[in-house]
Structure formats: C-alpha cells, structure tokens
Amino acid sequence: MAPADDPVTEDSARPSRNDFIRQIIRRDVAEGKHGGRVVTRFPPEPNGYLHIGHAKSIVLNFGIAREFEGARCHLRFDDTNPLTEDRKYVEAIQEDVRWLGYDWGEHLYFASDYFERMYDLAVGLIRDGLAYVDGQSEEEIRAGRGTVTEAGVAGPDRDRPPEESLDLFRRMRDGEFADGAYVLRARIDMSLPNMLMRDPVLYRILNAEHYRSGDRWCVYPLYDYAHSLEDAFEGVTHSLCTLEFENNRELYDWVVENTGVEHRPRQYEFARLNLDYTVMSKRKLLRLVQAGHVDGWDDPRMPTVAGLRRRGVTPEAIRTFCEMVGVARADARVELAKLEYTVRDDLNRKAPRVMAVLRPLRVVLTNWPEGKVDELEAPYFPRDVPLEGSRTVPFSGELFIDREDFAEDPPSGFRRLVPQGEVRLRYGYIIRCEEVVKDEAGEVEELRCSVDLESRGGTAPDGRKVKGTIQWLSAAQALPCEVRLYDRLFSVPDPDAAAAEAADVEDGAAEVADFLNPESLTVVEGALVEPSVAGDPEDTRYQFERVGYFWRDPGSRADGRLVFNRIETLRDSWGKEKQKQDTDSSKRSEAKRSNEEDASRKASAGSHPAPTPGVRARISELEDTFGIGSVEAEILARDPAVAAYFRAAVAAWPSPESVDAPPAHAVPLANWIIHELPPVQGDRALADLPMGPEELAGLVALVEEGAVSSTGGGEALAVLAREGGEPRAVVERLDLAQVSDPDALLPLVREVLAAHPGEVAAYRGGKRALVGFFMGQVMRGSGGKADPELARELLQRELG
Ligand code: ATP
Ligand code: MG
Numbered sequence: 011m012a013p014a015d016d017p018v019t020e021d022s023a024r025p026s027r028n029d030f031i032r033q034i035i036r037r038d039v040a041e042g043k044h045g046g047r048v049v050t051r052f053p054p055e056p057n058g059y060l061h062i063g064h065a066k067s068i069v070l071n072f073g074i075a076r077e078f079e080g081a082r083c084h085l086r087f088d089d090t091n092p093l094t095e096d097r098k099y100v101e102a103i104q105e106d107v108r109w110l111g112y113d114w115g116e117h118l119y120f121a122s123d124y125f126e127r128m129y130d131l132a133v134g135l136i137r138d139g140l141a142y143v144d145g146q147s148e149e150e151i152r153a154g155r156g157t158v159t160e161a162g163v164a165g166p167d168r169d170r171p172p173e174e175s176l177d178l179f180r181r182m183r184d185g186e187f188a189d190g191a192y193v194l195r196a197r198i199d200m201s202l203p204n205m206l207m208r209d210p211v212l213y214r215i216l217n218a219e220h221y222r223s224g225d226r227w228c229v230y231p232l233y234d235y236a237h238s239l240e241d242a243f244e245g246v247t248h249s250l251c252t253l254e255f256e257n258n259r260e261l262y263d264w265v266v267e268n269t270g271v272e273h274r275p276r277q278y279e280f281a282r283l284n285l286d287y288t289v290m291s292k293r294k295l296l297r298l299v300q301a302g303h304v305d306g307w308d309d310p311r312m313p314t315v316a317g318l319r320r321r322g323v324t325p326e327a328i329r330t331f332c333e334m335v336g337v338a339r340a341d342a343r344v345e346l347a348k349l350e351y352t353v354r355d356d357l358n359r360k361a362p363r364v365m366a367v368l369r370p371l372r373v374v375l376t377n378w379p380e381g382k383v384d385e386l387e388a389p390y391f392p393r394d395v396p397l398e399g400s401r402t403v404p405f406s407g408e409l410f411i412d413r414e415d416f417a418e419d420p421p422s423g424f425r426r427l428v429p430q431g432e433v434r435l436r437y438g439y440i441i442r443c444e445e446v447v448k449d450e451a452g453e454v455e456e457l458r459c460s461v462d463l464e465s466r467g468g469t470a471p472d473g474r475k476v477k478g479t480i481q482w483l484s485a486a487q488a489l490p491c492e493v494r495l496y497d498r499l500f501s502v503p504d505p506d507a508a509a510a511e512a513a514d515v516e517d518g519a520a521e522v523a524d525f526l527n528p529e530s531l532t533v534v535e536g537a538l539v540e541p542s543v544a545g546d547p548e549d550t551r552y553q554f555e556r557v558g559y560f561w562r563d564p565g566s567r568a569d570g571r572l573v574f575n576r577i578e579t580l581r582d583s584w585g586k587e588k589q590k591q592d593t594d595s596s597k598r599s600e601a602k603r604s605n606e607e608d609a610s611r612k613a614s615a616g617s618h619p620a621p622t623p624g625v626r627a628r629i630s631e632l633e634d635t636f637g638i639g640s641v642e643a644e645i646l647a648r649d650p651a652v653a654a655y656f657r658a659a660v661a662a663w664p665s666p667e668s669v670d671a672p673p674a675h676a677v678p679l680a681n682w683i684i685h686e687l688p689p690v691q692g693d694r695a696l697a698d699l700p701m702g703p704e705e706l707a708g709l710v711a712l713v714e715e716g717a718v719s720s721t722g723g724g725e726a727l728a729v730l731a732r733e734g735g736e737p738r739a740v741v742e743r744l745d746l747a748q749v750s751d752p753d754a755l756l757p758l759v760r761e762v763l764a765a766h767p768g769e770v771a772a773y774r775g776g777k778r779a780l781v782g783f784f785m786g787q788v789m790r791g792s793g794g795k796a797d798p799e800l801a802r803e804l805l806q807r808e809l810g
Contacts, residue, residue: 144168282341404541
C-alpha cells in the first residue's frame with residue numbers, strides 16, 4: 011500500500027495564534043525586555059508518565075520557542091523529591107516529548123544539578139536574616155500559620171540568631187538529624203494575607219537516596235524555592251505554569267529577589283487542561299495502573315501520551331488538539347468529543363481505507379463460477395483525500411459480511427441486506443439474499459445469495475437502484491485478527507468531582523476507580539481483515555470502512571499476531587445526542603430503546619447511543635435523496651441547521667446537472683460540510699458565518715472541476731469563513747489555482763523522483779503502490795496545487 015506520507019502541512023500553516031501569553035511575549039520582545047530573548051521551559055517532575063495535560067504545556071512552551079526568532083525551550087526535570095522520582099520516568103518523558111515533535115537541543119537540565127548552588131543561596135538568606143531553621147513539627151508549623159481570616163503566629167525559633175541557624179543548617183546537610191527534625195523557613199511575615207508567604211518552608215530533611223545524586227544530599231529544597239531558582243539559573247524569561255500556582259507567584263518573586271540571582275524570570279499562569287471522562291493527575295493514573303484497572307501506563311484508554319501513542323493517535327492530532335483548546339486564564343473542562351474530532355479529522359486525511367469484518371457471517375454465492383477469483387482494484391482513498399494508491403481485493407464464491415449488515419426483520423431505515431433484498435458489496439458486485447440458513451438454535455449460520463455477474467464495480471447493468479453498500483471479505487484469503495474496541499475510560503464526565511461527591515455523601519472512601527466505565531474495552535476475537543494488510547508497514551493506520559480507524563497494537567506486533575486497536579470511531583454520534591438527552595429525559599429513554607433495537611448502529615458508532623427515530627427518518631431521507639453514505643447522512647441529519655445548510659448547498663450548485671437524482675455533487679458537498687467546515691467554523695453558528703451555502707457550493711464546484719486542489723480549496727474556505735467573499739475571487743487572490751499545465755508540473759515530478767532513487771527502484775521492481783508515496787511528495791512540493799490526475803499521469807510516464 012501507499013507508505014504513510016504525512017500530507018499535513020506543518021504547524022506554520024495554521025492561523026497564527028494570539029493568546030494572552032503570546033501577546034505578553036510579543037510586547038516584551040518589542041520593548042527589548044531580557045535583551046529581546048525568549049526562553050521557556052517544560053519542567054516535568056519525573057514521577058510518572060506524561061499525560062495530555064502535559065502535552066498542552068509542551069505544545070505551548072515548545073511552540074513559542076518555535077515561533078519567536080532565536081527563542082528556545084528547555085526540558086528540565088524538576089527532580090527535587092527523591093521519594094517519588096525515577097530514572098525510567100526521565101527516559102519515558104524524553105521519548106514522549108520527542109514523539110510529540112519537539113526537540114530541546116542541548117538544553118536538557120536537572121534541578122538536582124543545582125543542589126549545591128541552591129544550598130549556597132539558602133545560606134545567604136540565613137546570613138541576611140531572611141531564613142531560619144525551625145525545630146517545630148509539621149503539625150505545629152501548620153497550626154502557627156493561621157487561617158485566611160486570622161494572622162499566623164511566630165514560632166519559638168523565628169528569632170534564632172543567624173549563626174545558630176547556619177550551624178543547624180550545615181548539620182542538617184551533614185545528616186545529623188532524622189527526617190522532620192528541622193526545616194529551613196523563609197523569614198517573611200506571619201501576617202500576610204497570602205498564606206503561602208507566612209514563612210514558607212524552603213528545605214526539609216529527607217534521608218533518602220535520590221535517583222541521580224544518590225546519598226549526597228539529605229536536605230531537599232521545596233518546589234517554590236527550587237523552581238524559581240531553576241528558572242533564574244537557566245535564564246528563563248517566561249515561566250509558564252498552570253493557574254493553581256497563581257498564589258505562588260508572590261513567593262516566586264520573593265525568592266528571585268532576595269537570593270540576589272542575576273536573572274529575573276517572570277511567571278505567568280494559564281488554565282490547565284481538564285478533559286471529560288478521564289483524570290489528569292499522575293498520582294491518580296498511577297493508582298489505576300497499580301490496581302490493575304488498566305494494562306499499564308500505555309494502556310490505549312489512558313490519557314497518557316504513551317497510551318495515546320499505543321492507541322494509534324498521531325502526534326499531529328495531539329498538537330492540533332492542544333492548539334484548538336488554546337491558552338486562556340479560565341479553567342474549563344474540555345469535551346472529549348473535541349479530542350475525538352481532531353483525531354478523526356487527522357486520520358481521515360491520511361488513513362488508507364481497507365475492509366474488515368468484525369463479526370463474520372458466511373455468504374455463499376450460488377451462481378458464482380466454481381473456483382473463480384476476481385481480483386478487484388480498490389482505491390485506498392476517497393476522492394476528497396489528495397492521496398493515491400490502490401490494492402487488489404480478491405472476490406470469490408464464498409464471502410464474509412458483518413452480521414450486523416444483515417437483518418431478517420429489519421428496523422425501519424435499515425438499508426443493508428435483508429431476505430430477498432439486494433446490497434452492493436464495496437468495489438465488487440451486487441448480491442441478493444435468496445436463502446437464510448440457520449443452525450439448530452435458530453441462529454443465522456449462512457446466507458445463500460445470488461450475484462449479479464454483470465454488476466462488477468457496483469453498478470447494476472439495468473440501472474436499478476441498490477441503496478446499501480457494505481464491506482465484505484473473501485473467505486479463503488481473509489486474515490483472522492483480534493480487534494480491540496476502546497471506549498471512554500470513565501462512565502462519568504468528571505470522575506474527580508463524582509468521587510469527591512461520593513466521599514462526601516457516603517462519608518468515607520471513594521475514589522475515581524469507582525467510576526470506571528466497565529465497557530471501556532471490548533475484545534472482538536475472530537474478526538477478519540483483507541489480505542492486503544499483510545504487506546503493509548506495521549505502523550499503518552487504517553480506516554476500516556464503515557467501522558472506524560485502526561492500527562496494529564504495538565504491544566503485540568513482535569509476536570506476529572494481528573491485533574488491531576480502534577483508534578477512533580468514524581463519527582461522533584455521542585456529542586450531540588448528549589445535549590438532547592441532557593435537556594429531555596424522555597428522549598433519553600427513547601434513545602435507549604432504539605439503541606437496543608438497532609444494535610447494528612450501535613456497533614458502528616462505538617457504544618454511543620443510537621439516533622432517535624425522528625433523526626433516523628431524516629437519515630434515510632438524506633441517504634435516498636442525495637445518494638450519500640449512511641455515516642454522512644447521520645452526521646448531517648443530527649442537526650437540522652446542518653441538514654438545511656447541506657440542502658441549500660446542493661441546490662445552489664453552480665453547474666446544473668441532469669436531474670435524475672441523486673445529484674453527484676451531493677457527496678463532495680457532504681464531505682466538505684462534515685470535515686472541512688467545522689474547523690474553520692469554530693464556535694460560531696452556521697448562520698453567523700460570513701459565507702453561506704451558496705459560497706460553499708461555489709468553492710466545492712471549483713475543486714470538483716479541478717480549478718483548485720482540495721488543499722487549496724481548504725485554504726480558500728478558511729478565508730471565506732473568516733471574511734466572506736466570492737469563491738473564485740478568493741481562489742485567485744490567494745493564488746491557489748491548480749497547476750494543470752504539464753510543462754509547469756514536470757520539473758517538480760522529476761525532482762521528486764530524483765530525490766527518492768530507492769523508492770523509484772522499488773517501484774520499478776514491482777511495488778506499484780509506491781505511486782501513492784510519490785503523489786504525496788508531488789502534492790506537498792507544489793503546496794497542494796498540483797492537479798492530482800495530471801501529477802499521477804506524469805509520474806507514471808516518468809516511472810516508465
Ligand atoms: P500531575 O498532577 O499530573 O502530577 P503536575 O503538574 O504535578 O501534574 P509536573 O510534572 O509538575 O506535573 O508538570 C510539568 C508541567 O506540566 C508543569 O508546568 C505543569 O504546570 C504542566 N501541567 C501539568 N498538568 C497540566 C494540565 N492538565 N494542563 C496543562 N498543563 C499541565
Ligand atoms: Mg506534581
């Protein structure tokens with residue numbers, strides 16, 4: 011198949027970001043602060059694996075370093091707690107950051123390397139009368155700190171002479187005392203309103219082995235003291251952290267100021283990422299691992315970077331998601347649907363389509379010539395994806411289809427195989443179910459079908475209408491595999507809140523694990539996939555047509571077994587359904603009922619509730635009138651405004667076509683509305699866009715007629731959605747017209763071939779599918795402007 015060539019243009023292609031942090035940095039640079047330098051850092055503590063919340067911080071810090079001239083981002087391990095830290099986390103974190111696409115160059119730092127300097131500065135504070143050794147217990151210190159409404163009180167050691175503190179501090183370091191015997195405290199003010207400023211603890215005694223410094227130290231600095239110094243030592247200019255550190259900023263500044271370090275970093279806070287249906291704390295995630303609720307840190311249901319990676323999510327999707335969430339100063343929970351959308355959208359652009367059957371039902375074709383195998387050519391990508399390549403799929407007299415694509419007693423709106431009904435087999439033939447064979451228990455065991463031998467490619471010779479198209483596999487060649495269907499890890503949107511509430515009510519222990527989704531993993535044994543996958547790179551991400559996005563589970567590749575993880579479902583039937591359910595509980599039970607009635611829909615939508623009967627009627631209507639797929643119809647049908655927009659766009663199509671329906675342009679329009687419009691639409695209602703369905707139709711028509719490529723069309727759409735305008739004029743203004751002149755394109759084609767002699771040789775040696783790889787290169791080289799058909803033609807000519 012086509013090697014996975016990443017068609018996603020780099021991050022720079024996205025609209026320039028302008029959050030409050032970047033505004034601050036831009037202003038600082040303009041004013042020449044820090045000599046115009048920009049230095050950020052990502053400072054994980056190596057006490058667990060990174061999660062997607064950390065990814066947000068990574069994308070922000072490293073992203074800024076990329077955007078500003080001469081800027082850089084440090085990777086610094088904030089390893090000041092010997093009790094919880096470990097070298098294995100250091101390594102895993104580096105792997106994760108690299109995998110996300112970032113590089114710290116030579117700027118790798120460890121807080122533990124600064125222990126000596128930190129100690130010296132603490133000695134300085136004591137000398138200056140700004141710190142003292144306190145012999146109170148933790149309990150006494152807490153009590154003496156007062157409350158929000160009451161000032162704290164000075165402890166008995168507060169006025170200990172510096173010489174005495176210096177002596178004690180040295181002996182603390184020398185290991186003379188047990189843990190907790192003494193602490194070093196800043197001497198600030200016990201009555202300040204910010205309680206963190208009431209003589210905070212700077213050092214504690216921990217007689218523990220540190221994974222890097224071994225037993226060299228038995229006093230360790232606390233976060234507030236250590237972090238500000240780390241930033242200062244490294245010349246960090248903008249120290250970005252999450253909002254819960256807002257109150258710590260005063261102390262951060264105090265440390266920087268009073269230790270007299272040369273460089274003055276500044277701290278800015280942004281909202282942490284909280285994602286629905288999961289938890290975002292290393293501590294809580296660790297508990298799930300330790301209790302065996304998940305299969306390790308990299309379980310594909312975990313919100314860890316390692317889990318997302320093993321699941322098959324791409325780093326590009328995570329970066330896009332983090333950028334989409336943006337940087338703000340208000341804490342909010344982010345809907346899981348947002349992440350799912352990004353993952354789906356990313357894969358839609360790059361995943362080759364193949365066929366798999368999760369729950370096989372045997373189909374015997376009674377009139378197929380004995381022993382004949384028809385090798386059908388099947389494209390890897392639909393028309394609106396600017397990638398090419400194809401494989402052959404064997405068709406024979408004994409096939410498997412998915413059990414859920416057959417119904418003896420079909421619910422209304424069912425457009426797949428029924429007794430005496432016809433269905434189209436994708437890329438293949440039209441078959442008709444003549445006989446249902448059952449076993450003793452009455453279970454359907456096999457279907458005996460006739461095949462229309464004249465319908466190769468899926469069109470009936472007499473033009474009769476066949477509504478449904480389903481995937482299938484030839485029994486003899488299909489490969490057995492295991493399929494793992496993942497769903498959300500928790501059954502409630504906010505597991506932390508649910509656990510807190512439960513602990514309150516039950517007055518006792520409750521933890522997030524009580525709210526795990528018991529159906530977060532469904533293992534399907536005995537699934538089948540088409541034989542072509544055997545020759546693909548093992549990290550290929552696929553769309554199993556009509557089923558979802560999948561890739562081979564990295565954990566089981568080594569032993570040669572075919573195990574596929576579901577990366578994402580094909581659609582989010584969940585998000586919008588939820589809104590309805592939230593506002594209408596009677597509809598909820600209705601949705602539940604229809605969910606049980608129509609198990610087939612449930613399977614293709616993950617465990618999301620099925621559409622209500624009303625929505626289902628709209629789906630059928632859209633499918634029938636416009637000849638679009640059931641998945642597309644369902645997405646459009648769920649929101650009446652979207653469905654209306656779609657109809658209006660179809661009606662506004664500029665070049666009139668013959669009226670015998672369905673109109674061919676409905677399919678690309680549906681795809682544009684589903685995949686391209688939402689990202690540029692943002693939070694606005696369709697009605698609030700400066701462009702209407704007519705403009706969309708005009709633009710898609712330009713793409714369809716080849717005046718502009720789909721990538722170029724995407725760029726034009728972003729502009730239309732931002733400022734409106736006439737599609738053709740926008741395409742011209744942006745210089746997006748497709749390159750359809752062979753003389754203009756040929757040099758690029760030759761350049762691509764010259765740059766990849768290995769692939770050229772492989773192609774000539776028979777790896778014809780490599781044409782998809784070359785296509786990707788040419789498309790990218792032309793900034794998406796090459797006419798794909800012409801490019802393909804030229805490539806094939808040049809390759810001989
Ligand atoms: P956890 O509670 O999961 O252990 P942490 O904040 O203690 O998280 P660190 O290793 O100290 O983990 O975090 C490294 C950096 O990542 C910090 O700058 C922190 O602010 C940031 N970070 C952690 N969680 C999030 C989140 N959910 N959203 C955004 N940034 C985060
Ligand atoms: Mg932490």
